[in-house]
Amino acid sequence: MPPAGGFEGIKYRRNIAGTRFSALTILGAVAVISGIGFYRYGQGILERRELQREKVWSRIHLVPLLMAEGDRDAYRRQQAAVEREKVIMKDVKGWEAGKSVYNNPKYASPQFVVL
Amino acid sequence: MSSYQPGSVETKPYVDPTPLPDGIPKVQELGVTSGPLKSAAFFIGAYCKEFNEDFMLCKAENREPGHCLKEGRKVTRCATDLITKMRENCLSQFEAHWNCLENNNQEYYLCRKPERSLNSCMFEKLGLTKTIPGTPDGQKPIHEVENPIYKAIQK
Numbered sequence: 001m002p003p004a005g006g007f008e009g010i011k012y013r014r015n016i017a018g019t020r021f022s023a024l025t026i027l028g029a030v031a032v033i034s035g036i037g038f039y040r041y042g043q044g045i046l047e048r049r050e051l052q053r054e055k056v057w058s059r060i061h062l063v064p065l066l067m068a069e070g071d072r073d074a075y076r077r078q079q080a081a082v083e084r085e086k087v088i089m090k091d092v093k094g095w096e097a098g099k100s101v102y103n104n105p106k107y108a109s110p111q112f113v114v115l
Numbered sequence: 116m117s118s119y120q121p122g123s124v125e126t127k128p129y130v131d132p133t134p135l136p137d138g139i140p141k142v143q144e145l146g147v148t149s150g151p152l153k154s155a156a157f158f159i160g161a162y163c164k165e166f167n168e169d170f171m172l173c174k175a176e177n178r179e180p181g182h183c184l185k186e187g188r189k190v191t192r193c194a195t196d197l198i199t200k201m202r203e204n205c206l207s208q209f210e211a212h213w214n215c216l217e218n219n220n221q222e223y224y225l226c227r228k229p230e231r232s233l234n235s236c237m238f239e240k241l242g243l244t245k246t247i248p249g250t251p252d253g254q255k256p257i258h259e260v261e262n263p264i265y266k267a268i269q270k
Contacts (some may be wrong), residue, residue, distance in 0.1 A: 040264060043264055044264040044265065047257065047260075047263055047264050047265055048265065050247075050250065050254075050256075050257035051223070051224050051257055051265060053247060053249055053250070053257075054223055054247050054257055054258065055223065057156075057157070057160070057247050057248060057249075058153055058156035058157060058223070059156070060160070061156045061157060061159050061160030061167070062152055062153075062156050062159065063171070064163075064166070064167040064170045064171055064187075064190045065145065065152075065159065065163075065167075065190055065191065065194050067170070067174065067187070068170060068183070068186070068187030068188070068190045068191050069144055069145065069187075069191065070180075071180040071181075071183060071184065071187050072135070072142075072144075072180075072184065072187060074180035075135070075139075075180040075181045075184060076131070076133065076134065076135045077131050077133075078180060078181070079133070079135070079136055080131050080133035083133070107177060107178045107179040107182075
């Protein structure tokens with residue numbers, strides 16, 4: 001039998017998460033944070049471009065120096081090759097040592113290089 | 116079968132020992148490795164501008180290696196001169212910077228601190244400044260930006 005005065009009400013309570021920030025505030029905050037991030041990203045792209053320019057120019061400044069050194073070595077080896085060719089082909093009449101195989105005055109780098 | 120057989124191919128590359136012909140004046144090669152070269156690149160560009168441009172114009176005329184030997188010697192002498200001057204005047208800053216470059220994958224942006232001290236020393240002693248051509252107008256050149264986005268992650 002139920003007690004006198006009936007049963008107590010069932011104790012329950014809904015734990016709804018607090019609505020401290022409104023939806024618009026949260027959306028706004030996300031937009032601001034993303035905006036800052038995208039801005040920094042864009043600045044980073046511009047900065048990377050400048051860093052690349054710096055790197056490229058450092059190499060451009062070194063090109064003549066390295067090329068001059070390489071040219072001296074290439075010239076030395078070329079002359080040595082011509083001398084060798086002269087000795088090897090001394091018995092062949094009409095042989096011109098070091099003559100280009102192309103009928104073109106433009107310089108072509110040699111196909112075979114003795115290092 | 117299992118005895119030692121000398122290889123039919125030399126393990127060392129053959130290097131042509133023939134020296135340059137006598138008619139060509141000799142010049143001491145620079146013999147500087149990549150780190151110091153990268154560290155000094157902009158100063159070489161500033162100090163040897165005329166010789167470098169002369170050489171490249173000559174190369175544009177004719178690509179033959181024998182064509183620009185004279186200009187090439189001037190380029191090398193000028194660079195040697197600059198490196199000697201750098202070593203005389205800013206040795207510690209120079210070494211600090213190129214050692215930093217060697218330890219940081221040769222990236223300029225990781226070595227701004229030693230670079231700034233080297234740049235100021237070079238400006239005071241030799242009057243050379245680092246300028247990067249093509250920097251947009253009104254923008255600080257990248258090596259002078261105080262708080263860049265790209266920097267070393269570890270302090």
